[in-house]
Amino acid sequence: MSNLYTMINLSQPIENFIAKLAKTEPDPINRARVKMLLYIITIYLPYTALLIVTYYFGGETLHLTRVSIVFATCLLLLFIIYYFQSWKLASHIVLVSLTLAVWTNISIYVRDINVETLQFIWFASALSFYMHGLKWGWFYSAINVIPVLAFTALNRTNYFYLGDGPYEVSQVIYLFVTAYNFVCIIYMHYYFFKVFTRNFINLTHTKNELNELNEKLNTTLSNLKKVSNARMDFLSTMSHELRTPLNGVIGISNALLHHNPREDQEENLAVLKFSAENLLSLVNDILDFNKFDSDKVELENIPFDLTVLINNNYSSLKLKAKEKMLDLKLSIADDIEHKLVTGDPTRLTQVLLNLLNNAIKFTENGSVSLHTQTIKLTENQITIRFTIEDTGIGIEQNRQKDIFEPFIQASTSTNRNYGGTGLGLPIVKKVLAMYNSQLKLTSTPNVGTKFCFDIAFHYQKADTATSHKSINIKQELAHLRVLVAEDNPVNILVIKKTLQQWNIEPIIAENGLIALQKLEEEDFDIVLMDIYMPEMDGYEATIMIRKMLPPVKATVPIIAMTASVNDSVVEKVKQSGMNDYLSKPFDPNHLFQKLKGLCIEVPLSKN
Template sequence: MIHLYSPLKKFVNHIASFESDTIDQARIKLLLYILILYIPYTAILIIAYIYGGAAPHLIRVSIVFVNCLILLAAIYHFKIWKTASHIVLCSLTLAVWSNVSFYVHGVNVETLQLIWFACALGFYMHGLKWGWFYSAINVLPVLVLTAGDHQNYFYLGAGPYTVSLLTYLFVIAYNFLWIIYMHHYFFKVFNNNIVNLTATKNELNELNEKLKTTLEDLQITSNARMDFLSTMSHELRTPLNGVIGISNALLLQNPRKDQAENLGVLKFSAENLLLLINDVLDFNKFDSNKAELECIPFDMNVLLKNNYSSIKLKAREKMLDLNLSISEDLKDKMLIGDPTRLTQVLLNLLNNAIKFTENGSVSMEVKTSKLSEQHIVLLFMIADTGIGIEAHKQQQIFEPFIQASSSTNRNYGGTGLGLPIVKKVLTMHNSTIKMESTPDVGTKFSFEISFNYQASDPDNTDQLTNNGKELAHLKVLVAEDNPINILVIKKTLEQWNIHPVVAENGKIAVQKVVQQEFDIVLMDLYMPEMDGYLAAAAIRELTDPRKANVPIIALTADVNNSVAMKVKQSGMNDCLSKPFDPNDLFQKLKKLTVLNA
């Protein structure tokens, strides 16, 4: 029997494999087993009825035998197992009705078995609706018979067409076995499914725990990366502050022409290095969704001219024509926005344009797209006559660390972060960048940004008027522990005739504020004994109102958002990142001392 069962199981599994659902596979297998095992069952009955001379039973069982063969073939070739199961259920129902009305003229054990068989098979094969339907039409003849039975009892005996006791016992035993096996088979399948689902659920829970642990590890790694970049930013910016600061100071001391050229190259190189550092840090901010836009008034005319001036030397070195066109609508207007981020976009695009252009020109044009009483939409266009970009590579250049070709980095350098940062900044402005480029002809980038604006103050100026002599009266305290930074700040302030007092740490700074009168304090954030945060908080707690409210500007090489928040929480008035532009320091000194006067 084992040798026969193995190929039979293989045959059934092969036919059922076309269904992917486990329950449907179980239904097909059960149906196939019923049909296959009813073939020898009906064959035995055919022989028994031939010898017993039971012609009516012989006809019925022969029809069942042929139907089993036909249905097996139909399922094998046409996969119509649902239709076949309906035919089987209809055949069982017909057998019940024929027993009640013709073969038995009552309800015997076989008839009850067929009813139970049809009810269970209806639910297992086709679900609730069909299960109720087949149960109803199989129970109905019993109800009709009971209603019409004047003797008020069920007749559980042999009908008008009797068969031998041995045959009857075979039929009853076979049917009972099928009913028992059907329940056993489906219970086993459902039980396996429940076990599998439970195991899957447990696996998913374990996987979720692992994912949670992995996410926590990634968060720790991300925080460690941010801390590392912050530390590296501070460590790199500190010496750069010295290089750029001393370069600015020396350039203001009327150097010889050759000295001025060397200092210009030194300053330009240091500022380029600073730009690369800023790109890496800014991209990390964007990647962590920690970047935010400022909303402050600024003069777009001045911003555009400053950007133009900052790259003029680089364009002149390559003998390129550098053109700037600014909309007349921007005169007498102070736009509200983030000048730092906008400068970042423009400088990245302009520096790229100059870098990839060997002959010809680079131009920046700013036009008005829309103008209302308090709102303006500007169209920015940066065009060059450089190497251009092939059409199939034009979208790639906006992906991090990717450049148009492998030779680009070798020939021109760069990190591949400039354009991705441009794209992210413009996304923050609800804008998109458009590009038109033809290889060996040139490239044009364009984008629109909308701004609110207000009328500009004619008395406000960004120039260091009177060589900064208007600030000469200021008493400034510099809290700084780095000798190079002290030298840079002193030389920067001395050009405005300001002679600062220096405190080497926060503790000394607080003591000097208590002992002397100062108009403003320049506070480094990271110092021994007492850092800038604690020193600022201590100053704000002084009993003398004038000293407690002295303006404090934080000087830091750390440019994280968390630093700006801590600066504000500690009571400082403003923040200036190192390396700083002397003009920025001048404006902050002027603004805070005027407000405090």
């Protein structure tokens, strides 16, 4: 038993040595090949050493010479593998040596086809296939079989002798050599296929584990999708619940501000309106970021007057800048005048307002400016650089990348002192990415900040007669017959007061069913349709209207008015047959523009 433990202890360093050399091969099959080759070479060292001693004392000079060469070759092969990691070259040397053994056995040593010679042939054939694949396997097998075929063809006796007869060797030594070669052949097959089988089993287990992991990932993705949909549904519901009261606050504030309030009342109303609009801005940022995060936002491609859009943005912020005693500057390039560009005016407004609002918010003294510059102008495309610059608190260099991450501001004190969600700049970044543009930032603490970005627009020349048409259209709006389908009393009050500014007296229907009855009784020029109502909602009512007779009733323009403005709602609005939609709380100017646009497209009814 102790001898067995001694042998195990002696074999462990050899095992470690072989494992270390084979470790350099990343492929498991190649590692098995290296190990197999090293085991053969290592085992042949004591084997040939023992034969050298035996042949020396036996006085068998010819065999001693050959076995000494084999011993030296084994040492050389270990040197090649250890220092050059060239196991393929070493295996070729082994195969050539085996081939030489076959040829010399037949021609010199044995002069016959004995068991040892056949073992060498089998050894060379199997080793060549295992070590080098099919082509080299066929090659080495052929050159080892050829001398046997040649010997058989040339030998004229039944005993296959050449000349004086074979070179005799001791029966014991011959038996030992034959047995040892058989063991090597058997072990080579055993070891290689053991490793091959183990690797195959491991690959099968890995495949099964990957399949299980894929199933888990699919389940996780499905759960995440459900969570995302639930989040969207929740935000849509919250949007409706928040926008409905905000619509009342902002709408009534607008209406009261248009009724010549006293100076103290005007100040209070302005504060009330500003606070409500600020809350609405926060709600919009959260909802918009959720849309961008879900990749559910697409840019519109509609013509709009860029000069008018820039001026409107500038005008909307003049009061805010004036309250902080800031100089709000505007510079518009001459090339932009009288051009209708194609793009998404809502998203561009979102970008400009976010950047300008931030500039005003973070500037206590000095100025805020919006500058536009034409970078490139061709026959049908114009590239414009927008620059927003302020003299505010600035942003430290190590924080400039962070401000584009959602919910993150330049510092914790920024949120305490100035408020905000930290979503404005991430939204700007995502919108500009959709325009294939990037936001460039230059900032110095306590000096100021400059943002700039370039956008390429397709354009056409604006119709100079548009301004004259708008005056006539505005006069004609006073004669519009407007049907309002709305069930919320506050929203009814807001829309009535808004329309009354343009001398429009709307007819009110508290649900979709009543709206259908009103349309059957009389003609209207336009319908303002709430979506969620009792008895019959806006979708169903619109579908029924589009089936009405005569056709003039079925083609009446319908504008959806809703506090829920996610993608599914917008898609359903289009599918039901509505012409446009307006989100609550709405800007009276937006409503006016939509009414004006639909009145141009559709002739007014005769009353």
